[in-house]
Amino acid sequence: MADLGYDGKVAIITGAGGGLGRSHALELAKRGALVVVNDLGGSVDGEGGSHTAAQQVVDEIKGAGGEAVASYDSVATPEGGKAIVQTALDTFERVDIVINNAGILRDGAFKNMDAEKLEPVLDVHLKGAFYVTQAAWATMREQSYGRIVNTSSAAGIFGNFGQTNYGAAKAGLVGLTRVLAVEGAKDNIKANAIAPVAKTRMTEELLGAMADKLDPAFITPVVAWLAHEDVPVSGEVYSCGGGHVARVFTGVTQGWTDTESLTVEDIRDHFDEIRDEDGYLVPANLTEELMATLKALGG
Ligand code: NAI
Secondary structure (H helix, E strand, O other), X not given: OOOOOOOOOEEEEOOOOOHHHHHHXXXXXXXXXXXXXXXXXXXXXXXXXXXXXXXHHHHHHHHOOOEEEEEOOOOOOHHHHHHHHHHHHHHHOOOOEEEEOOOOOOOEOHHHXXXXXXXXXXXXXXXXXXXXXXXXXXXXXXXXXXXXXXXXXXXXXXXXXXXXXXXXHHHHHHHXXXXXXXXXXXXXXXXXXXXXXXXXXXXXXXXXXXXXXXXXXXXXXXXXXXXXXXXOOOOOEEEEEOOEEEEEOOOEOOOOOOOOOXXXXXXXXXXXXXXXXXXXXXXXXXXXXXXXXXXXXXX
């Protein structure tokens, strides 16, 4: 089969001055996309800012014969989201792909969590993806075309010590992805998410000896496929790292039903059946889950 290209497609990649975002930007540009390299250029915990990171990636893309423009706005406010999308429209006149990748870390055990750790993390990851995507939404609807890739994390989907703020933001991104998939379906807008693991400045110390097996370049093909015209799915989440790729999904057990007189003792006595994973369902959306409930009720 032919190689996959992005000729003429305009891609916004947030947090693309380094790490995973930089890798995505270089690859999409190499394959013909016109890229907005957005990065605030701050530290891992979100302090400070500089134009250097985004500009270097733009220079790298242009040096290799590609097309790119830098954007230094923060994703974390509605104005920032609009400014990033405006850069794409002013420069390339379209927005086809939004890769929400910008992120910061402010870890700490829950007993030590406070508003200073919580709010900036929610602002950058969760609200940032919301604001940038929303600013691009009207254009995508007018074009009847859009591809959105959100960057979630196993920390939120499965849980990880010290990351209540980050985990909540990253699990929120799964919810955002799923609702965007439902709302975007009629306009050929597809939204999917990844839960990556890779060696970057954010994770280098945490990953220890494994780090060298986890090059960011192993994440980019998954993101690129989810951002491609031909991607067949929407509302899905893919775990990836070091060359391994797997689907993460939310399932519902067959459950147990008593429509006559449900008591707390019934729940205790049938808890194993309620939890039994055999024959679970993977609903594509709320309606499918509701239909399963109604069916169990004999409807
Ligand atoms: P990174 O620190 O190299 O990249 C994050 C980039 O986002 C930085 O260049 C930073 O300047 C930029 N950024 C931060 N706040 C911003 C803002 N308000 N506006 C615009 N840009 C901003 O780290 P990495 O690992 O490349 O992270 C990329 C994404 O992948 C993040 O969302 C992270 O949470 C996620 N992720 C990474 C994992 C890993 O193993 N590296 C694991 C799970 C998720």
